[in-house]
Amino acid sequence: MKKIPKNIALLGFLLIGSLVSAQNTNEIPPVKKSDDKALIVKTDHQELEAKKKAAEEKAKLPKPYDPKANAENDIEKLISKAKKENKNIMIQAGGNWCIWCLRFNQYVQTTPELKKLVDDNYLYYHLNYSPENKNEKVFGKYGNPGDEFGYPVFIVLDGNGKMIHVQKSDVLEEGKGYSFEKVKEFFDTWTTKS
Structure with missing residues (x-):
């Protein structure tokens, strides 16, 4: 296992400590997991709806291309x-x-x-x-x-x-x-x- 130089270790502890302190003072808003999931579900639903509408439109349109044509x-x-x-x-x-x-x-x-x-x-x-x-x-x-x-x-x-x-x-x-x-x-x- 490599040794971590003392200066780097100290810097890491200070950085983590300042982030925790900032979050405790509400400078950094906490991430809400439920909002992320709701956004993903909403986006997935919108994508599925758009794909469904495109498929319905495509089914109604004439098909002018002939894959068998020379x-x-x-x-x-x-x-x-x-x-x-x-x-x-x-x-x-x-x-x-x-x-x-x-x-x-x-x-x-x-x-x-x-x-x-x-x-x-x-x-x-x-x-x-x-x-x-x-x-x-x-x-x-x-x-x-x-x-x-x-x-x-x-x-x-x-x-x-x-x-x-x-x-x-x-x-x-x-x-x-x-x-x-x-x-x-x-x-x-x-x-x-x-």
Whole structure:
């Protein structure tokens, strides 16, 4: 066993003594164990409620991602079609597990001005990323943007299949949804007409 130098031992006793003295004079409020437990229980309850609400919302939203799709083949077909139609390709990468991915899809599909803007100017594709199919080859081709930005992430291709922009989605969010102005500006910026 190591010997503790007398100065360090004395300093330790003085420190402990001053803390006990301070607590006895009410300078340091005592910790209430029951308050800590109540806070933990309340926080756990709030987290469970939030998860339950998110699961209920997710169950109601359409599931646009197909884990069984051959994404590489699908995108090649879109490139061929995009050339003919003079449109760009908007790839929304994510999965049916991602509440923000589903929210974005629902928002665009149910907002007439955004839906028209997309339909008139883009060929739209939902690129699946999930445990069943990570589409590693396709994501690798575009620099794996989900690794950096999370999901959803948007990959914009021109009519020749060249990647011209990657957009993270959090800058398009507002509250628990998306900002109409920000989403519209994003779509307007990457059309072939701009």
